[in-house]
Amino acid sequence: MKELLAIVMAAILVNNYVLSQFLGICPFLGVSKKLDQAAGMSVAVIFVMLLATAVTFPIQFFVLNPNGLGYLQTIVFILVIAALVQLVEIILKKYIPALHASLGVYLPLITTNCAVLGVCISNIDNYLVTDFGPGFVQAMFNSLGSGLGFLLAMVLFSGVRSRVDKCNCPESFKGMPITLISAAIVSVSFMGFAGIVENLLG
Numbered sequence: 001m002k003e004l005l006a007i008v009m010a011a012i013l014v015n016n017y018v019l020s021q022f023l024g025i026c027p028f029l030g031v032s033k034k035l036d037q038a039a040g041m042s043v044a045v046i047f048v049m050l051l052a053t054a055v056t057f058p059i060q061f062f063v064l065n066p067n068g069l070g071y072l073q074t075i076v077f078i079l080v081i082a083a084l085v086q087l088v089e090i091i092l093k094k095y096i097p098a099l100h101a102s103l104g105v106y107l108p109l110i111t112t113n114c115a116v117l118g119v120c121i122s123n124i125d126n127y128l129v130t131d132f133g134p135g136f137v138q139a140m141f142n143s144l145g146s147g148l149g150f151l152l153a154m155v156l157f158s159g160v161r162s163r164v165d166k167c168n169c170p171e172s173f174k175g176m177p178i179t180l181i182s183a184a185i186v187s188v189s190f191m192g193f194a195g196i197v198e199n200l201l202g
Contacts, residue, residue: 004141011145013193017115018153020190024115028153029179031106032161038154040099041106044088046147048110049119051084052077053143056120061132077120078111085111119146157186 017023024045031041056077064070089107092100100107110116123139164182173181 004138007138007141008145008148011142012149012152013190013196016149016153016190017118017146018150019187021118022187023118024113024150026109027106027113028157029176029183030109031103032154032157033165034102035155035158035162037102037106038158039151041103042147042151042154044092044103044107045110045113045116045150046144048081048084048088049116049143049147049150050140051087052081052116052120053123053139055080055084057123057128057136057139058132060124060128061136065128073121073124074117077117081116081120082111115146115150119143153186157183160186 011017015021018025018028027041027045032038059076059080060070060073064073064076085108088110089100092103092107119142123142127135127139127142129135160182161179164178167178169178
């Protein structure tokens, strides 16, 4: 249990896919202007990450690797993620139309969100072992932690942007330049978590 908790905490704080590995920057910059949109997008990403891992991990273990088709990994994973995003979009449109309307074009962009694909491939690289069970559980917890890390980054940066947009910065910094500088500062702040998870749970 302690190992699984360490995996989740590391994925949230130390190996945050957005702030440490710079994956998923498109929705991070595009949907972080409003807190409700950022939270809604993040929940959708968490759902897609968990579903994508639950589908791609067995595909890799039972289909691609035994048949020597590992080179098709990226193509297969992208197709799976695209199908899952369509499923999420249908569900949101039917049951939460307000959130579906507010997310707009960014919801289909989860298909091209490299954080989702990055998590799936990282799970294969780190947790795919000869015994399916333990590796699959670890991969699912890593996906959960990665999704929560995405949520944390989005919510934090939403608060930062709400204050940055009100500040009186030089004209040349307004818009995307000050947004990128703010994102860099938030990213650097997460470097302070390196080593803490290991010390707390070691």
